[in-house]
Amino acid sequence: MDVAELKTAMDETVSSGARIGTIFATMGTTDAFGIDPLKEIVKLRDKIQKTVQYKINVHADAVIGWPFLTFRGDKSVRHLSPPLQKEVLSTVSKISELPYADSVGIDFHKTGWSPYLCSAFVVKDKNDLFMLQKLKKEMPYLYHKSGYQPGTFTLESSRPNYAQKALVNMMLMEKEGYETLIVHLLTIADYLREKIVENDHIALLNRHNTAFVTDFRIYPKTMYADEGLLFEKELHDITSEEFTEQINRYNQRIAEHMNIVGTFRVRKLYLVIPEPLFEEIKNSELLKVGDTDLRSELADAALGQEMVTEAAMDIVFTAEYQRTTVKYGERGIRYVHAEAGCATQNVYLQATSLGLGTVVIGAFYDDQVEEIMNIEEEPLYIMPIGGGA
Known part of the structure; x- marks a missing residue:
């Protein structure tokens, strides 16, 4: 997220008389693992919040990135290659800003190694949770005279053991266990990327980041194989639009074949x-x-x-x-x-x-x-x- 662009958007919103509901910061996207500058965002929020008469919440979407909180400093990555060490420590530093958020989203069924479904919504101020509670006079349709009353109990009656799944994993693996699993994922991803770089017909799209997902683009060996750097040429519109569409279809067919x-x-x-x-x-x-x-x-x-x-x-x-x-x-x-x-x-x-x-x-x-x-x-x-x- 560009903080300067965010400031412009917030200033325009306030000037128009509209209210700012929540600022959503991403702390690790699924593919490219983009991380927003949370501390700067909160600092900007604090400044603008002084000019309005209401609270502006900052929510951090850390469903993928939260396990980096378990890293315990340099010693946890000493055995990694220097470039990967640098990338991991940079990510740990950015994720460590999570406490600045008013609320955080966490998925244990992703990088928490728990079965579906298992997520957590964490708030800094427990009073924020009471805003989710609706009284009968406010939402009468949740409190029917008879039958199902979602304002009183859920459809399942007894709650599933979602929380227990996360708790068992955290007690079993502790910080060191999560750290080991994350490092293993990153090591395998780094090895795969090295192999992709060695192939002249595959373009690696995210070489230097700590994403668990490796993004790449495949080119047919029989087509433009002698030109090299095809992805860069596509980015700069050196190749034709027809060529790009053809390569899109080619990669789609490969993906469909893999699914089959x-x-x-x-x-x-x-x-x-x-x-x-x-x-x-x-x-x-x-x-x-x-x-x-x-x-x-x-x-x-x-x-x-x-x-x-x-x-x-x-x-x-x-x-x-x-x-x-x-x-x-x-x-x-x-x-x-x-x-x-x-x-x-x-x-x-x-x-x-x-x-x-x-x-x-x-x-x-x-x-x-x-x-x-x-x-x-x-x-x-x-x-x-x-x-x-």
Whole structure:
């Protein structure tokens, strides 16, 4: 947070006659681990609060960053590399400003290693909590004459053991335990970042900070690989907007693929179409993997079924069984086939709605289809699609 910008915004708010409710400071964002200058923010709040007739609260969102309070000085990071030592101690210094806040948010189910759900809302002045209590005359709809009365008790009746989860972990691990876990996370993240820096096709986006998350951007080896520093060029608009959008889609597809691993989804679909048709739809989410129209060759592999050649396009469904069997065993094969059946049904429905014709072809030589398509996955179906009869 830019304190100068904050001052301008607060001055304008006060001048307009509006009230300032709460200032929210972030003490460690999830990805980049940004930390706001809390002490300076509170100092500014104190100055402006003297000019108004009400209290301005400062809340610190420390749901990720709070464990750095457990660090006990230089000795806890002596075994780390000098750059990482410097980064950790800088973060500890910033997080140590948390007591300046009027309230703090903490998540034990994140960096507290407690099961869901487990959070805490901490206030400096316990009287602030009484503002959450509403009397019957103030909020009568919370106090019905009969039945559920949320002003009196919660829907669960007995409170879940959220607080006990946090307490057990704190008693078990103590400050040294949390410190050890945090240092381990940072060490692994630092090692991963070193490996990413060594790769010419991956741009590291957050090298020097104490984030647990490592942000990176992947570039295809076959595209602009000789230019280097592509991320910097994108930042400075040296590359085209089309290139940036293409890389965005490329990274999105990688993320989607990683999410699929271990689930019962068909791994890939291949669309076999003539070049002119591809030119009409090339701005879609399709990724071009070849320049040859393979419909005729596919027809030969499919025992000479002419519809494969004559169709406007062919969809080839494939699967990589080990991606499901590694998690589900032999039952994973059933999941793949069930998902493939659902997918082909959707193609049937969509084709019918568009007045097109299609059919599932399962009679073909697997090895020939694999060779023609130059794929490692196992082919399941070929679905030719074209004008209805």
